[in-house]
Amino acid sequence: MSATDSPLRRFADHVWFPEMPVERPALARLATGGYAMWLLWRAWPAYRDIARLPADRFTPVGPVGWLTAPVDPSFFDGWLAVTALLVVLYFVGFAHRVVAPVGAFMLLVLLAYRTSWGKVYHSDNLFCMQIICLSITPAASALSVDAWLARRFPDNPWLAKLRWPEVPPMHWWYGWSIQLVCTLTLITYFLAGWAKIMGDAGVWWATADNLLAQIGKNAIQAEMLTLEGPSDTVLWAYQMGALLGPAAFIALWAEVLAPLALLDRRLGWGWAVITWCMHFGIHVLMDISFKFPLYGWAFWPFFPMEKLLPSALRSSGVAAVPPSPPPSDAPSADRRTAGTA
């Protein structure tokens, strides 16, 4: 049996390198880029204010952990503006191969700096990781400026250097891009579940009493600092607490078993729906909105969203370009019409 036919290789191909249409990662790029633009637009004034907090509140984390003091606020303003510009270029898919990794890195460092003021948030981790994955993989070969330029100036060697090489519109490259995003998404949720079962409560975290106590902790803190009284749903939860038992059980095991969703697309769909319901419950009961998953952006890669595209937009990218010599292990072009999930 050759290495290419080994069960391990077939398993890796199934899990990480399935053939997918060029539009799937392109739509994930639009989703993450759109969310990033919305986030920066909405949070722009808050980010500028945070960068002007007293230096004694600065506790650098992650990629800015080496800083010994905050940067000058005017430098931060410029950094914010350049990052926003790069995010727009990522969204429209211009020079993706070169610009996207730089933009993703700038965004990562910016969000780390924003997190370095007393509270390590967990709302941007997943979104940031998805952008990094899509920035280093061919996510702008369709529905992008790169795809338009490839059609308009197919022979320009300079433009060709700025985009990923052309391969058939149904290719494992695109599956790799999407499955890498899905893998890191599922690991992220697994970690959250792992932290719970490795805590003092263990698997008994998944009880109504514990979930109620978690809700109560958050609600009291929120009430003392925001002056807003408890929501009706919190009061309801304290009256009908036993009903939270199944919710706690499902939430915990949806996190712990998340990696299994990589094995089969239907498992992925089911997991995404359950996890979205968990975020909706957290939003309703605790008034905590992890907006990236709550609005569904985080789960796009799990679904064949390209099927919702008008036919005129499908395979509109590199498909129109005569393919250059494909990589040595690229499948032949006659597979471009194969269907997928």
Next chain:
Amino acid sequence: MRTWALIVNVVASLVVLAPATEAFGDRKWDTFPLSWYPMFSDPRNGTETPRYVIGLTPEGERHLVDYRYWTSGGFNQGSMQLKKLERERKGGLKKLCPKIASRVARRNEPRLAEVDQIRIVRGTYSPIAYFRDGDTKPMKERVMARCPVPR
């Protein structure tokens, strides 16, 4: 190319998975973007000890002061800043108190118009008593810093 993609996937997965080992450690470390997502994982013991700020009128009437008087971030950030200053024991809360007091005087919010003293406190509450029985008084309250409002 596929080998390179495989290496990227394996390395990225291991890097993101690495913080899982933190669950075996002292459970204090957390960072960005690599995290072990400890939120909601701490066990609760029936009481909660939120840090918050109250304003007192000369008659002893209490008014909560919202987090926007000392932070530009969200309320969680406001809470973490109070905890951090308390934990550091460098007199940070005593320095923060007059800043909040001067903002209370300057912003002149009608609700806080009669307030003449600011206190940064740590209260102890029972969520069950608070939300199920409607008993919103703290079981105890420790004053960590106090200062007058300059009017």
